Amino acid sequence: MNVKSKNKKKKxxxxxxxxxxxxxxxxxxFFLLKPDNTLKALEYSVRLFLGIIPVLILVIILMASxxxxxxxxxxxxxxxxxxxxxxxxxxxxxxxxxxxxxxxWYPLIxxxxxxxxxxxxxxxxxxxxxxxxPLLPILIYYFGLKFVVVWFLWLIIGSFLLGKALGLIxxxxx
Amino acid sequence: MKSxxxxxNALPLIFGVVLLMGLMRIFISTTxxxxxxxxxxxxxxxxxxxxxxxxxxxxxxxxxxxxxxxKKGVSLVAIVAFIIAWDTIGIVQIPIEVTYLGxxxxxxxxxxxxxxxxxxxxxxxxxxxxxx
Numbered sequence: 001m002n003v004k005s006k007n008k009k010k011k012x013x014x015x016x017x018x019x020x021x022x023x024x025x026x027x028x029x030f031f032l033l034k035p036d037n038t039l040k041a042l043e044y045s046v047r048l049f050l051g052i053i054p055v056l057i058l059v060i061i062l063m064a065s066x067x068x069x070x071x072x073x074x075x076x077x078x079x080x081x082x083x084x085x086x087x088x089x090x091x092x093x094x095x096x097x098x099x100x101x102x103x104x105w106y107p108l109i110x111x112x113x114x115x116x117x118x119x120x121x122x123x124x125x126x127x128x129x130x131x132x133x134p135l136l137p138i139l140i141y142y143f144g145l146k147f148v149v150v151w152f153l154w155l156i157i158g159s160f161l162l163g164k165a166l167g168l169i170x171x172x173x174x
Numbered sequence: 175m176k177s178x179x180x181x182x183n184a185l186p187l188i189f190g191v192v193l194l195m196g197l198m199r200i201f202i203s204t205t206x207x208x209x210x211x212x213x214x215x216x217x218x219x220x221x222x223x224x225x226x227x228x229x230x231x232x233x234x235x236x237x238x239x240x241x242x243x244x245k246k247g248v249s250l251v252a253i254v255a256f257i258i259a260w261d262t263i264g265i266v267q268i269p270i271e272v273t274y275l276g277x278x279x280x281x282x283x284x285x286x287x288x289x290x291x292x293x294x295x296x297x298x299x300x301x302x303x304x305x306x
Binding site for chain 2 (some may be wrong): 012013015016017019020022023024026027030034037038040041042043044045048049052056059060061063064066067101102103104106107109110111113119122123126127129130132135138139141142143146147150151154155157158161162165166169170
């Protein structure tokens, strides 16, 4: 690792710590102004964090597996720029079946993009996460089956269009 | 292990985002959200996307809130925009996305998701209207 790369990593680490400190300061300010509600917010945060621990463990396992099985060549073939429809299908399907908050998946997606994953597919994966299979009964209860079928189909179509649009914009040189 | 280290490195960001999500979940009340919609379909769709973008929490909350908004007479197109934006845009999570996917990708993706939340909402509502 060269000096430039080391400095970049150090800067990133400091930025992360500053962000955390900023969030803590904000919580303290809210606590001074509205202590009861802030405690409720903290309780919610703790529950949220406990809920994402299994997802983080799953992400670590998936990343380790990807490092082991997914060589750069395989990533390029299955989810790379020339992966075609198969790549789109893999990204959309993975997005639909993945669980937990979106931010828990960023490290894995970032690493896959570094290894050659098509950014259009990264956008599709993140977009199709809006389809939550276990929650469909709630959506059907409130909006009806017809709505859910139409909503599902448009989200899939939208994800492909969004991926393409993002790919085109990212190609532009500013 | 490299993968564990990558996730550990993300922990300060994850802690920070989780704290901010807690604040937003409690301080942006559902009553406030319900009173923001005014009855103008175009404005309500934009408001739906905007509120969905700044809101944080479990998707189930957006479905329940969307269902209640529908009962209160808010247009379906605004509600769909709200639910889609809730799930696809993460203003609070932007620091993590920027760290792992870069500024340009994050900005482009979130702006496109905002536009698409309104576009898909219109498409869904029109399709339902056409097949009804």
